[in-house]
Amino acid sequence: MAQHQGTDAVHAGYSPSGEFRPMLPPLHNCAAYQFASHAEAIEKFALRQAGFTYSRTGNPTVSILEQRVATLEGGAHAVATATGQSAVALSLLALTQGAKHIVASASLYGGTVDLLTDTFADFGIRVSFVDQGDLAGWEAAIEPETRAFFLESVSNPLCTVADLPAIAAIAHRHNIPVVVDNTLATPVNFKPLEFGADIVVHSATKALAGHGAVLGGLIVDSGRFDFTDATRWPQLAAPRDRLNGACLLDRQGPGAYTMLVRSKFLHDLGPALAPASAQAILSGIETLAVRSAHVGQSVQVIIKALSAHPGVKAIHHPSLPTHQSYALAGRLAPRGTGCVLAIELADEASVSAVIDALELIALAANIGDTRSMIAHPATMTHCRLSAAQLAAAGLNAAVLRLSVGLEDPADLIADLTRALDSAIAAPSELTQGVFS
Numbered sequence: 001m002a003q004h005q006g007t008d009a010v011h012a013g014y015s016p017s018g019e020f021r022p023m024l025p026p027l028h029n030c031a032a033y034q035f036a037s038h039a040e041a042i043e044k045f046a047l048r049q050a051g052f053t054y055s056r057t058g059n060p061t062v063s064i065l066e067q068r069v070a071t072l073e074g075g076a077h078a079v080a081t082a083t084g085q086s087a088v089a090l091s092l093l094a095l096t097q098g099a100k101h102i103v104a105s106a107s108l109y110g111g112t113v114d115l116l117t118d119t120f121a122d123f124g125i126r127v128s129f130v131d132q133g134d135l136a137g138w139e140a141a142i143e144p145e146t147r148a149f150f151l152e153s154v155s156n157p158l159c160t161v162a163d164l165p166a167i168a169a170i171a172h173r174h175n176i177p178v179v180v181d182n183t184l185a186t187p188v189n190f191k192p193l194e195f196g197a198d199i200v201v202h203s204a205t206k207a208l209a210g211h212g213a214v215l216g217g218l219i220v221d222s223g224r225f226d227f228t229d230a231t232r233w234p235q236l237a238a239p240r241d242r243l244n245g246a247c248l249l250d251r252q253g254p255g256a257y258t259m260l261v262r263s264k265f266l267h268d269l270g271p272a273l274a275p276a277s278a279q280a281i282l283s284g285i286e287t288l289a290v291r292s293a294h295v296g297q298s299v300q301v302i303i304k305a306l307s308a309h310p311g312v313k314a315i316h317h318p319s320l321p322t323h324q325s326y327a328l329a330g331r332l333a334p335r336g337t338g339c340v341l342a343i344e345l346a347d348e349a350s351v352s353a354v355i356d357a358l359e360l361i362a363l364a365a366n367i368g369d370t371r372s373m374i375a376h377p378a379t380m381t382h383c384r385l386s387a388a389q390l391a392a393a394g395l396n397a398a399v400l401r402l403s404v405g406l407e408d409p410a411d412l413i414a415d416l417t418r419a420l421d422s423a424i425a426a427p428s429e430l431t432q433g434v435f436s
């Protein structure tokens with residue numbers, strides 16, 4: 001690991017080798033790998049020998065990405081997945097085997113809320129949602145069967161920062177691992193494993209890749225959580241039929257959790273990351289630190305320029321003293337919280353007019369792209385949330401989410417100002433009807 005993140009972002013996980021010493025991580029586009037002998041195949045399939053067998057459970061290009069993100073997050077091991085969604089799902093399925101219980105923050109990405117409330121419920125996995133800032137609420141929600149805490153280091157779109165050290169202390173008192181979605185912050189701004197998290201998940205689709213070209217996810221394990229209690233963690237600490245009576249912890253040590261994710265869930269459910277996508281994400285990560293610094297400055301300039309606009313009721317961003325996470329963000333994430341900020345319009349009825357008047361900023365359901373994008377959470381990313389869930393996440397229908405890209409901030413400000421001005425001048429009949 002290098003001294004600075006910007007260097008790891010460029011180099012971690014790969015150094016040129018072999019006959020040609022290619023400067024860039026090579027693309028190993030293959031489904032399978034030839035074994036030197038039957039004996040080697042037997043050892044690799046039994047997980048007694050490390051190595052690639054079939055690209056659903058591992059690939060050399062994907063492996064470089066796994067090592068790079070593990071290094072950036074300060075973790076011991078990582079597994080890449082096809083999407084951020086599958087990273088969240090697999091990270092939790094590996095902990096809740098046997099239909100256990102999760103305590104989760106109420107401020108989560110909409111797709112994660114769908115997964116936890118609907119699909120996990122189908123599997124018999126129960127979830128209690130708590131107000132992220134209510135520390136007593138986290139502890140009160142713990143049940144004998146609770147096997148994970150789940151939260152986002154920085155929530156979307158309001159950018160609420162979690163008091164991770166305090167939440168992790170509660171979890172660890174009850175022998176519960178903490179899984180943190182670090183998609184918005186990225187390891188350049190915040191490293192959850194340094195503040196008590198045990199497992200970090202990412203949608204690499206967003207700021208990690210940074211170009212919006214491919215989807216991908218990552219699960220990073222600190223390797224530090226104590227899974228040795230076989231009554232609580234039979235999937236890791238007890239002998240398994242699947243391993244011919246061996247136990248993953250004995251065989252893999254601190255790599256047991258990621259091996260469980262890889263050899264069971266990635267293997268059985270199949271959301272493997274394509275090698276070409278891994279290469280594209282690696283290429284994006286090379287510029288992560290530089291992009292992050294640029295975007296952090298643009299966010300500040302945009303906030304300053306828009307705060308006083310009459311069409312804006314409030315800007316929600318933790319760099320502002322009015323934000324509930326102002327103090328926490330200053331302490332935990334002084335470099336910033338990423339590319340997202342929330343703009344609450346003065347008039348809910350002008351939402352469509354503002355969005356449709358934008359020319360440079362695109363209406364799209366993504367964040368962390370080179371290009372700036374706007375979304376209306378209440379009708380788009382969070383549209384399946386009930387009114388109560390929306391309110392619990394601190395959202396209302398006047399809030400727009402802005403993902404700041406790499407354009408010159410002056411052009412973004414001009415676009416936003418013109419759209420806000422025009423909406424004030426001529427509110428649309430149609431939007432008034434939709435939200436009143």
Ligand SMILES: *Cc1c(COP(=O)(O)O)cnc(C)c1O
Pocket residue numbers: 083084085086088109111112152156181183184202203204205206215216217367
């Ligand atoms: C986008 C996103 C996900 C899901 O990732 P995909 O790559 O779209 O599957 C999960 N968590 C957060 C915070 C996200 O922004």
